[in-house]
Amino acid sequence: MARDMSDKEILKMELDQLKKEVSTPRTPVSANCTDTIAFVEGLLPNDPLIKGVPDDKNPYKGDKGGCIIT
């Protein structure tokens, strides 16, 4: 566990980790963001919290007890 390690051991662990991370493959932000946007747009029409669900289809929009705050 980290709390049992000396400062030097912790630094060594960090150093080894950093050496690995420097060689991580990565791709441009613009390309990935474009992908993210495409992903969202594809699912957006079916997102119940954005598009809404008709009252009769939504199990929570009924008078089944609890508080309904309008």
Place this chain on the structure above:
Amino acid sequence: MNPKMACQGLQKGETLATLKKECESLKKKLEEDRGKLNDVELHQVAEKVEVVGALSIKTRRVLKGHTNKVLCMDWCKDKRRLVSSSQDGKVIVWDGFTLNKEHGMSMPTTWVMACAYAPSGCAVACGGLDNKCSVIPLSLDSNENCAAKKKTVAMHTNYISGCTFTNSDMQLLSCSGDGTSALWDVESGQLLQSFHGHTSDILSLDLAPSETGNTFVTGGCDKKANVWDMRSGQNIQSFECHESDINCVKYYPSGDAFASASDDATCRFFDLRADREVAVFQKDSIVFGASTVDFSLSGRLLFAGYNDYTINVWDVLKGTRISMMFGHENRVSRVRLSPDGTALCSASWDNTLRIWA
């Protein structure tokens, strides 16, 4: 110089100072390499995206029953049941539609900080100050004492801050105040893999959506969010951008990104392929820590619960706040989207849970 002195010299060469220096220069290189690919920010790419219309999300249910702070909750795959755990030492299984309490179990310690529903819906896992994560099979007979069948699976040397079943009831992932996370076989209680790297308490973990492979993300008091390979135990990516404790981490529905919530009053969005932070959700007027996050089904909305009792709804693509959800009378400790995306459940230090839809 005699050989003995030479050897000592070699060891001394690796002092705290030289290690620090090497770390600093590697961190700088990492920043530079990541920076080279930071040609643009998410909200800039999303400039032409249509704005989200007004949301009509309201409290539809208030779940009362706990006698102290509700610390965690999780949905069952059947989209109606949920499990909650509290400082009062109890774990309750609710029917979210009818508000019926199906099971109520008392744990040996107070502060049950983590709970999770098994994929089959037949069991729940929970843990906290007892430093253990236990699995409790849920009986169909409401008169039966479920807690008696409780089985200890995970054992840490400090509190359990998070737990989740993997893709089956057979394996459990836990994270702890002891700075480690671990994968366990539920049946035998055997430790399958342990994950080391955090230098302080881990406060949250989340498993990648099943289609994207075997990884999970953790966040903690060392301000780092780490991504792990479940099979090898390796820390494959690490992000240190927050200025304070990370209270919660959550994978994006696509599996290619994750969000974090921190005591520094911001939530951040990290793209795993670009290996960097691509959005920060913050406002000058938001000064309280964010404790929990979850996404809407499409990934367009980010729901974040804060210590100022509110839930802020952020537009993930544009980086702006769309609306605020008021209702809780104390800190919001957890928000979770229901499995089909129709509702959001929030747990709070005001002893209640709310279902919003």
